[in-house]
Structure formats: C-alpha cells, structure tokens
Amino acid sequence: MKLRETVDIDAPAVRVWAVVQEDVPNVPKWSKEVAKVEQLDRKPPGKGTQYRYHLNLPGGLKETVEVEQTTWVKPKRCAGKFIRGPLKGTWSYGYSETKTGTHVVYEMDYELGGMLRFAGGLLAGKYAEGIRANMAALKKYIESGKGPKAK
Secondary structure, three states: OEEEEEEEEOOOHHHHHHHHHOOHHHHHHOOOOEEEEEEOOOOOOOOOOEEEEEEEOHHHOEEEEEEEEEEEEOOOEEEEEEEEOOEEEEEEEEEEEOOOOEEEEEEEEEEEOOOHHHHHHHHHHHHHHHHHHHHHHHHHHHHOOOOOOOO
C-alpha cells in the first residue's frame, strides 16, 4: 500500500525540519497516534539513527514499530525503513521552500504484518485519515510557535 500526504506550513524548512526530524521525542505533542518515542542509539539524529514508536492505532490497537533513517539531507529530505514491528516498507519526509513557507510531503510504501494484517483495508483507511490529521496538527503546532527553533 502507498500513502502520500502533504501540508503547507507557514515557517521556513529549517524550522519544520527541527520539529519533525530533530525533536523526535516530542512527536506525541502533535501526533495523536504516537504515545511515546524512544531513540535506540545515542548518536545525534541523522543517517542510521533508530527510533521505537509506541502507537495508539484506530480500533484501540496498540503497536510498537522501529525505524531506521537511511537518508538525511537537512533540511530537504529524511527517509527510512521499518526495521521491526507490524509495518514493513519505507517512509519519507520531503521539504521544499515556497513563497510563504514550506511544502511538506510525507510518503509511505508499506505492507501490514502481524495482527495488523488481519485488519487490512479497514485499518489502512483509518491510518491514512490519522496521517492526514497529524499533518494538520503539525501545521498548527509549528504555526503557533511551539517546538524547537531551527538550529
């Protein structure tokens, strides 16, 4: 399955990048599906960094997924792969400057595994709705001045 969501945020790309890619432990402040994020290594965020996301999914499901960042081109693109958990595949964030701020593109190319496989199409639609809501929440979070400033 493929998923693609976009949002335009009234802030420079370096600021959006700082919130999304460098302040990962605070993702639960703007993503309702993410209960907690743990960094699995002690290095600064970048290529090779691994995170564990504790998720609250539609239908009351709770899952844990681990990801590894495979691409880190600040402040243009961060991408990675799912390395543990019920999601298999890849994800990416792309950032491009516009006249009024930053155009953000989030993409996933994934398949469901484990117990999520049985929820299939029902969960996929709800998951896409959740990503769309998270992008809107990210916009509101950044535009209201919350989160770290660009480094």
